[in-house]
Amino acid sequence: MMNFSKYLRFAVVGACALASCKGGPPTATKPGKYSSTTGLEYNTEDGMRVADYKGIPEGPGLIFIEGGRTVLGSQEEDVTMTHDNIERTVTIASFYMDEAEVANIHWLEYLHYARKDSSEEFYQSALPDTTVWARELSFNDPYVDYYLRYPGFRYFPVVGVSWLQANDYCTWRTAKVNERLASEGDEDGGSTKKKGGLFGKKNKGGDAAEGTEGDGKTKISIENGNTLPNYRLPTEAEWEYAAQALIGTQEPGNENQENKRIYPWDGRQVRNPYGKGMGTFLANFKRGRGDYAGIAGSLNDGAMITEYIYAYPPNDYGLYNMAGNVNEWVQDIYRPLSFEDVEDLNPFRRNGYLDPSEKYDKKGYQSLIDDHVRVYKGGSWRDVAYWLSPGTRRFMAEDSATAAIGFRCAMINAGSNK
Template structure:
């Protein structure tokens, strides 16, 4: 037996040695991409073959290919590359190899055609010849070469399967844009060689940079021609002009080219469908995966494929779609399908050496966000536990820290789902609580130690859990709420999450970051939510659950004889002590609260002295601790359908209620508003009057007949039109003036002052502007803040430059319109999209588009740049009240 093992071992060693010294065929880098060391080694081996026989064509071809790939990898210089070609041309002139090498260096298409004529069965010429003949409109040659390439067997089976799945799931007569040759050729091979989905028009973005070919294809598609050869312009042109067919973008198209349109792209498998309308891609994605895709090759590959490593990397493109389906199957309690696609995703990731990354993602992002819970919790029970954070738009905070009872509901749901791995991952850890006590208190009875709540009581805060467990709880709660269907449910869709450190500090301080009394957000005037430096009330009772072991007991506070000076040695009830002005309990003390930055907690705890339990202080942790818990924040993603979002209440002059103590102008600031401002400055601040005059000359360079618009500001016909020609500095000065004037008026009207308090007008932040523009909808699904820009009567809902996006049977406005034109959004704000782009607090950035911009430029999420006053730029103010 030992002799047999020895023979086998020697054979393996010898085979490996021999293989390492035999030169291997060199394939193009698109078929097999190995290390530079491998190609150096192969070049040396093939050079030895040439030393033995200088006329060996196979050796010359592979020797040249090794250097070609080394040059492409940047491992040899062009001189060395050219020297190999010169030697090849001398040794075997007028051969297939010499013509192929000459083409590779010079891109002389005649040399490539000559190489093909000399050896029409050599597949190496096919790829570039196909692209060449495609640009010349030589369809018969393209078809012939595609068929020959398939017959040769020299195309990766795995890549053909992948591209079949990319092609098969598209709509009839679709247009598919790919990034380049390597992503286009296999599609053409399937279409011309196998007659698969010949109805789909495949466009190669690289070839479209050639003007003659591009314009020929655009004429074929029935869309306008384009002068620019730049890829971003080509992509935008296709997106803006293809309306009759469904347009798809392959996953190979660089994200940077489609960033402007990312909210209009929906993944349906291995391509993205573009549409400006809301589109439920789950139905298409599910049908493609379950009924159309050929997936056997992902499970078991029975064919030898030298491109297998490239196939494995390419298969990673399945994962985004598969993970969406994984969540979808969980939503519908189709656990078998969910597990199948999860296991297939892991198999794909493992083959591409990305398995650890995917497992980390699945563990970190454990979400049942679309899966209906198996426990009963009412929407009212959740909603009543969250308090709005004034000045913070769609952000709410839990009134209390998460309790043991609520966290136990999360664990119970996992148990009922039989998610045993997750149940183990999110367990609570245990501590020896008495070990934290000073020696003098370690013999106290449990009745004394836990008089106001034991650490494991249902109404004391959860602690001793991992950061990932807090995140998972938030994701679970998101699922619970979003899956509740009830007509009285406040919000359609929300996201529960940990707060950022800045959000937590703002919630704890219950102040506006923009108020005059608190102009620098990170420099709070008070260390504690009760707006003072003290930590005891007048009776000497502590105002939070700190570590007070070194303090003297108070004389006349309740339970003055208790050794626990603040009422608890460890955690106490989640609603103990007084809440802050937002209604939040225990932002200071009890347990330090995790924020989004892992390892950072805020507010101190029962273990920390009051000196480091402040709004500004941070507590660090590396693992579960008995003094670390968390509080959940709720971000409203979609308030409801447009029909049931309540229009904002009237607030300070000209504004509607936005959220909390924030109000926003119902319309853009008008010429009449600006004239009132100018009149006041002229009467009260004459020296600065010239500084507030808008630049009326902005019309001159924008319109051919601009003379009439030179009186745009002062002519009564334009009083209700938006003010333009205004700089960012002028807009900010207007807000300051308006604050001053309105506050003076409020002082003269005690009833109004009592209702709104002191006010502050300013330019909105980008986040505030987008929140108002959404009108309560999800901008990812409704990128214009409304379900459609055109109503059932084919009437436009916004004043945009429609001529650059689609033909219109109506005469469109070419400049501004009155501020109350068109339809307001669901919150009552007019012209958030169109009319004039609106300045925000960040100079140089405007939002919402204008009469000058097309609808794609005018989406809520887009930014429009400016560096001076223009006739398409205006603004509206936001107003903070009760400062």
């Protein structure tokens, strides 16, 4: 009877608190002192812990990509006759994406901590394959030694990285960023030291404050809201949607998508039609047979190989080099009919579901498709303009690497539909 009275009293108090609240209904950042369903008080000795939360912390290097409805698929004539990306309407949830490709300096930072914190075996597995520059009938030998490590190439995109290595990098980056948030305090999303969130002191009873472990060290958990979601490779649909950047063509208040793009910029050409840069290329790609940069004294895209990751104008989301420079790995395994198999909300092709690899005669050399080939997108310094269109797609074995494929990371927009 006594326990029932106690809970009844909590419920009455909670209900009164809710009824008298002038700030509106509870939200993720303002859940209130009491539960809106039971009236029980949070953060008491017996109550549920509800950590302070001010929103998702800011992830270094990320740009917010507002999601929505779009038409994915090839906007160019299918000159390869693969018919593997037919137009279809889908909806993509909002997410975050790196504003630029992961660069050599970022990978060297990864190698630094891999050598410091991991086994020699893992460090060796993280090394890019610099021999991707070597060609039997071309003198690219200096790039084998200098491209990754020479300071002048610091902010050129890392290449020679397989899909598997790119995934390992995403895992490391997640852990390292969240470790930094835990050690420095999260000014944007989590509790501060004074509030007892990330660095709270033990209470008088000896229990660790919310956000800490029993020994006073920071406890990193999803419930505390003091961490970022996982960095990861973008899905093919996310990548293509971000490359289209049709938000730049949309009229306010108009729900119809009346303009489309062949490339991540307006117009049907690959040159800048405006201002002082008129006539220059908007991406780093191969102009034609033997023409990678233009002529001396009048270089056009100006890049014989890769280029500075912030070169060329960004698209309307603020993303650099979503066409050209290097192709980019995405999460999806490759299947030619993904466009008709996957769902129309956040479409994604994963391993082991529909269209089994046994249908493809890889052993008989009639196919290159299995469950270990991944899609890459975007075109590169070594590709012609056809591959710059966001809807084009190719694939390669997940443990392979070339001098024309890099990557960038993405992240879910946790806790919001906007």
